[in-house]
Amino acid sequence: MNELLEITTTRNNPHVDPSMGMWEWQIPVYLFLGGMVAGMMIIAGYFLFTGRHKEKNCSCFFIPIVSFVLLSLGMFALFLDLAHKLYVWRLYTTIQFSSPMSWGAWILILVYPALIANILIKPAKWMTNRIPILTEYSKKINEHPFLVKNIGIANMILGMMLGAYTGVLLSTLGSRPLWNTSLLWVLFLVSGLSAAAAFVHLFAKNKYESELLAKADNGFLVIELFVFVMIFLGLLSSARPHIEAAHLLLSGAYAPVFWVFVIGIGIIVPLIIQLLAVNHKVSHTAIAPILVIVGGLILRFVIVSAGQFSHWFNAHLH
Amino acid sequence: MPRYGMVIDTRKCVGCQDCVIACKTENNIPEGYNRDWIVTESHGKFPDIQMEIRTERCNHCSETPCVSCCPTGASHIHDVGGVVLVTHEMCIGCKACVEACPYDARYIHPDGYADKCTFCVHRVEKGEKPACVSVCPTYCMHFGDLDDPNSEVSKLLQSRKWHVNLPDAGTKPNIFYLV
Ligand code: SF4
Numbered sequence: 001m002n003e004l005l006e007i008t009t010t011r012n013n014p015h016v017d018p019s020m021g022m023w024e025w026q027i028p029v030y031l032f033l034g035g036m037v038a039g040m041m042i043i044a045g046y047f048l049f050t051g052r053h054k055e056k057n058c059s060c061f062f063i064p065i066v067s068f069v070l071l072s073l074g075m076f077a078l079f080l081d082l083a084h085k086l087y088v089w090r091l092y093t094t095i096q097f098s099s100p101m102s103w104g105a106w107i108l109i110l111v112y113p114a115l116i117a118n119i120l121i122k123p124a125k126w127m128t129n130r131i132p133i134l135t136e137y138s139k140k141i142n143e144h145p146f147l148v149k150n151i152g153i154a155n156m157i158l159g160m161m162l163g164a165y166t167g168v169l170l171s172t173l174g175s176r177p178l179w180n181t182s183l184l185w186v187l188f189l190v191s192g193l194s195a196a197a198a199f200v201h202l203f204a205k206n207k208y209e210s211e212l213l214a215k216a217d218n219g220f221l222v223i224e225l226f227v228f229v230m231i232f233l234g235l236l237s238s239a240r241p242h243i244e245a246a247h248l249l250l251s252g253a254y255a256p257v258f259w260v261f262v263i264g265i266g267i268i269v270p271l272i273i274q275l276l277a278v279n280h281k282v283s284h285t286a287i288a289p290i291l292v293i294v295g296g297l298i299l300r301f302v303i304v305s306a307g308q309f310s311h312w313f314n315a316h317l318h
Numbered sequence: 319m320p321r322y323g324m325v326i327d328t329r330k331c332v333g334c335q336d337c338v339i340a341c342k343t344e345n346n347i348p349e350g351y352n353r354d355w356i357v358t359e360s361h362g363k364f365p366d367i368q369m370e371i372r373t374e375r376c377n378h379c380s381e382t383p384c385v386s387c388c389p390t391g392a393s394h395i396h397d398v399g400g401v402v403l404v405t406h407e408m409c410i411g412c413k414a415c416v417e418a419c420p421y422d423a424r425y426i427h428p429d430g431y432a433d434k435c436t437f438c439v440h441r442v443e444k445g446e447k448p449a450c451v452s453v454c455p456t457y458c459m460h461f462g463d464l465d466d467p468n469s470e471v472s473k474l475l476q477s478r479k480w481h482v483n484l485p486d487a488g489t490k491p492n493i494f495y496l497v
């Protein structure tokens with residue numbers, strides 16, 4: 001007869017049993033949008049820092065408006081997730097230094113002024129038509145190249161913080177072995193950058209920037225693959241719960257989605273297409289960037305869902 | 319300062335669920351939710367099977383990931399006995415603490431805040447025992463101050479073999495199971 005090890009429980013709390021499922025679609029959607037906006041802020045900040053705003057059609061002019069909208073959508077998703085919505089203001093009556101979620105709440109407050117400053121460098125027509133004074137502000141900012149540079153730096157730094165904190169938030173939750181890797185923030189930051197590069201590439205009017213971002217995206221995708229390898233090496237050489245957590249993605253329940261959508265369609269296929277495109281073997285199309293963006297979204301769903309599924313084992317009779 | 323904890327004799331526990339019902343009625347736990355529950359663990363090769371029955375709840379850990387992740391300070395350590403509590407009016411229902419607990423001891427109350435065992439601190443502060451401890455028909459549960467070497471719980475831990483749940487998760491739980 002075979003060996004038996006069975007644990008049964010009478011607990012059946014909603015969204016906790018049989019396996020943790022507290023965080024649903026809202027969290028991955030927020031993590032994705034937050035990550036992509038973070039990447040776009042870094043890109044726009046870099047363009048401002050290098051003085052590309054002198055070009056007429058620099059992407060740094062449409063990025064902050066799109067970021068503003070996408071980030072607000074993401075925050076709305078986050079708000080939808082809160083179970084005690086009327087008390088949301090409690091986030092802003094305190095700073096909890098041990099809680100990355102608390103840092104995040106404050107980082108988000110700082111991100112908006114940086115985005116608005118970036119918007120003011122060259123406000124869109126529909127804005128100046130409604131609020132003529134914006135033209136004045138814009139003029140004043142542009143008189144000081146030093147100021148523009150600093151707005152660029154602020155956008156880069158806050159973008160980094162925004163992109164990183166989402167990963168730190170999950171990785172400090174040691175109760176979920178899959179998240180318990182200190183490289184998660186690197187993964188989320190790079191994935192955010194790659195989705196952002198893809199997104200801006202899709203809409204960039206400036207030829208030079210479009211080409212540059214396709215090349216940069218190839219770099220980000222390669223780094224992302226490398227970070228995945230490092231994460232799995234770390235988990236696989238850790239304790240049993242971590243090994244099992246890695247196998248959830250590598251060969252377990254989440255393997256089909258992980259290999260096909262995250263690695264295959266989200267990284268390898270667009271990487272090949274874009275490598276051919278930047279070497280002028282094929283022309284640039286929307287396919288690769290769209291795949292990268294969809295892959296980034298699915299990545300967040302897989303990490304949030306599989307992470308909640310991963311757990312410690314509580315068996316004592318051995 | 320006292321450090322409250324429980325010592326539970328798995329050799330006496332029969333899994334009758336009296337503690338579960340006592341908690342539900344004492345603390346008005348909504349239908350379908352549990353602050354405490356019964357776990358049965360069976361191990362071995364037939365006919366040589368071992369079984370452990372134990373009543374579980376929040377371990378009121380000494381290292382509290384559920385408190386450190388809380389963005390508002392709603393999850394906190396109470397002044398008395400190191401009991402881990404949630405202030406309902408400060409909780410935004412972000413669920414971070416629910417995710418952070420390796421024992422899955424928390425849930426979100428239908429009213430929106432995070433909820434879990436309180437060690438019946440409202441009773442303990444009046445000198446009574448937690449509801450679950452007070453009703454156990456086999457007297458398998460003991461509640462007291464773990465920092466007092468002369469308390470019943472400390473003496474039991476000195477004289478008997480015990481284990482805690484998920485020691486590797488690093489939370490230093492304060493519920494001990496006698497074996
Ligand atoms: S058992 Fe869970 S909820 Fe209770 S103190 Fe420990 S980590 Fe926190």
Ligand code: SF4
Binds near residue numbers: 390391392404412
């Ligand atoms: S659900 Fe409430 S108690 Fe738990 S971490 Fe969020 S705000 Fe704190």
